[in-house]
Amino acid sequence: MTLAAFTNPGRFWRGNLHTHSDRSDGVLPPEEVCRRYHAEGYDFLALTDHFVGLYDYPITDTTGYRRDEFTTILGAELHSGAMENGEIWHVLAVGLPRDFARPNAPHFFTVEDQETGPEIAARARAAGAFVAIAHPQWSGMTLNDARSITEAHAVEIYNHGCAVECDRPDGFHTLDLLLSEGRRLTLCATDDAHFAGPDFFGGWVMVKASENSPEALLSALTSGAFYSSQGPELHDIRIEDENVLVESTAVSTLVVAGQGSAAGAVHGASMTRARMPLDRFAASPWIRVTVVDAAGRRAWANPIWFEEL
Structure with a gap:
């Protein structure tokens, strides 16, 4: 059995899903943000400014800024409602329509009569967006928050x-606990670049699609045909x-890695092929694969569910 990301037709396209410009709290104008990602060899970019009234939503x-060899996907970082720690939600939504209805989110503080985080996430998905739970560790997100x-x-x-x-x-702690409760979730690495510091070109997704178009990329993202990386490339994963x-x-x-403490590692020099026996994962319904290069950079595959093999 081989994962769809490695058997679907097309090729891998490199992109960043979480970026800010001076339309919200980033430093650079959108044109320059796109130029820099294009110049660094990215195939696509989602510019996801903060969707709050402070910046006129x-x-x-x-x-x-699209070119023959570079495209963009419209999106935003959505905010509405309070998490358990009282802070406002951050929800990444890539592939939003331009007329996505504004929430009652005048700034980065919660107010009365707001949608909840789960409600605005559901509305974004219904509008066709790829929806991700943003930076759970940074946000101080609880498991109950993530479950919702x-x-x-x-x-x-990342x-x-x-x-x-x-x-x-x-x-990863949030992801693994949700996987162990049966949630069929994928994982993504991003920059969340604002360009006020060295917060760019550090984490990305490699999306398998037949063409570098917003529609094809979004379809592949929502179906899980991608992996995430800081540098290493994954060529194939199979059972x-x-x-x-x-x-x-x-x-x-x-x-x-699998559910609970189920995990194992193989170490070597300049490995391009590696094998891991699955006997230690007999009690785990899922596994996920990470590779690490000599510089400590990682690539992460989406979870594999044994019942789907």
């Missing part, structure tokens, strides 16, 4: 801005003879 129009976003496609498991600005980049087999660019570690 922007869904930043980046269509004019039932319409999310993914959890943001946020480069949160890594360099406050050492809170991680979403064969009670083993998981991984092919990649040169890495030094393969990690396979």
